[in-house]
Amino acid sequence: MRPIATLLFATALAVTACTTAREAEPYAETQERAAVAVDGGLYANAPAAKAARSQLVATAKDSAMFPRTDVPASMVIRTGQASIEVDSLDQAVSQVRLLAGRIGGYVANTTMQTGRGQLRSASLELKIPAQRFEEGLGGLTPIGKLESVNVNAEDVGEEFTDMTARMGNSRRLESRLIDLLATRTGKLKDVLDVERELARVREEIERYEGRLRYLRAHAALSTLTLYVHEPVPVVGHAGSSVIGEAFKQAWRNFVALVAACIRGLGIVIPLGVLVTVAWLGAKRLSLLPSRSAGR
Numbered sequence: 001m002r003p004i005a006t007l008l009f010a011t012a013l014a015v016t017a018c019t020t021a022r023e024a025e026p027y028a029e030t031q032e033r034a035a036v037a038v039d040g041g042l043y044a045n046a047p048a049a050k051a052a053r054s055q056l057v058a059t060a061k062d063s064a065m066f067p068r069t070d071v072p073a074s075m076v077i078r079t080g081q082a083s084i085e086v087d088s089l090d091q092a093v094s095q096v097r098l099l100a101g102r103i104g105g106y107v108a109n110t111t112m113q114t115g116r117g118q119l120r121s122a123s124l125e126l127k128i129p130a131q132r133f134e135e136g137l138g139g140l141t142p143i144g145k146l147e148s149v150n151v152n153a154e155d156v157g158e159e160f161t162d163m164t165a166r167m168g169n170s171r172r173l174e175s176r177l178i179d180l181l182a183t184r185t186g187k188l189k190d191v192l193d194v195e196r197e198l199a200r201v202r203e204e205i206e207r208y209e210g211r212l213r214y215l216r217a218h219a220a221l222s223t224l225t226l227y228v229h230e231p232v233p234v235v236g237h238a239g240s241s242v243i244g245e246a247f248k249q250a251w252r253n254f255v256a257l258v259a260a261c262i263r264g265l266g267i268v269i270p271l272g273v274l275v276t277v278a279w280l281g282a283k284r285l286s287l288l289p290s291r292s293a294g295r
Contacts, residue, residue, distance in 0.1 A: 075157035075215060078133050078222035085231060086144035089120045092228045096124050099139045103132045105221070121229035133222040144228070160215050167208035174201045 086092035093112070100107050105128035112122040128136045140146055177198040181191070 074130070075155065075160045075219045076130070077154045077156055077215075077218045078130060078151065079154075080133070080137065080149065080151040080222070080224045081227070082137070082140055082149045082224065083147040083227045083229075084140060084144040085147055086228055087230070089114070089122060089228065089230050092143050093122055093124070095143045096126070096226060096228065099136065099143070100126050100128070103136050103139070104129050105132075105136065108223075119229055119232060121227065124226045124228065126224040126226065127221045128224055130220055130222050133224070136222075136224055140226070156215050156219065160212065163208050163212050163215075167205055167212070170201050170205045170208065174198065174205065177201065 084092065089112075093110075097107055105126055107124055108127050109125040110122065111124075114120050126136065137149065137151070140149075177194055181194055181198070
């Protein structure tokens with residue numbers, strides 16, 4: 001009796017395992033079986049039956065690889081721009097990098113200008129977790145003098161939901177087309193038309209998936225662009241010596257004064273000539289009565 005009971009127990013375990021395996025069979029394998037059945041039906045008389053079956057099996061597996069799309073709780077894309085005046089550019093850039101690491105973000109792009117005759121400045125693009133965006137803005141004050149801050153928020157929740165619904169409809173249409181290819185027999189032209197429609201639907205699914213990935217990534221990470229620069233010189237231009245520029249400005253002022261005097265000669269000389277002529281004419285007229293009296 002004991003061997004018979006052991007045999008019955010082993011049989012029950014085997015039946016349970018087979019049932020569980022069938023229930024857990026993935027979508028790709030189910031579609032593969034449907035594609036294999038095409039050889040005996042739809043493509044039975046086609047010359048390229050084997051190649052068509054292999055292509056259908058491969059595309060069915062690719063379709064099963066699309067991940068499920070869950071709508072996040074918040075779909076808001078935040079972007080910000082800020083300008084900061086600092087005493088030392090190198091120290092400020094180091095502080096910005098430390099700030100990004102402290103709040104769980106990173107510096108994506110950096111552009112620096114430190115050439116001769118240029119204002120020492122840098123532009124840094126920070127990627128910050130959306131839930132810590134306000135903390136990142138608050139950490140800018142210790143870096144230097146905050147000149148301007150501009151924050152934009154774009155709610156893309158409606159677009160995300162719409163894209164998700166469209167992708168779901170496209171997935172269902174794709175499944176129906178695969179079932180149609182697996183069960184229907186007909187002319188080769190009809191088969192090719194269905195395959196072209198299936199390719200178009202899968203292209204739409206890929207486009208929707210790409211857009212959803214973009215929205216999800218930009219909603220999870222906010223972008224903050226910082227423009228950091230050193231103070232502008234009081235005299236002269238950026239990157240120049242203050243004393244040297246002061247002497248140059250004094251020389252330019254002297255040259256401007258001499259030039260003004262030269263330009264003034266164009267007015268003074270004609271006026272002097274007119275005054276001299278008038279004086280001589282008046283003096284000559286004053287001598288005429290005295291000559292008449294002497295005669």
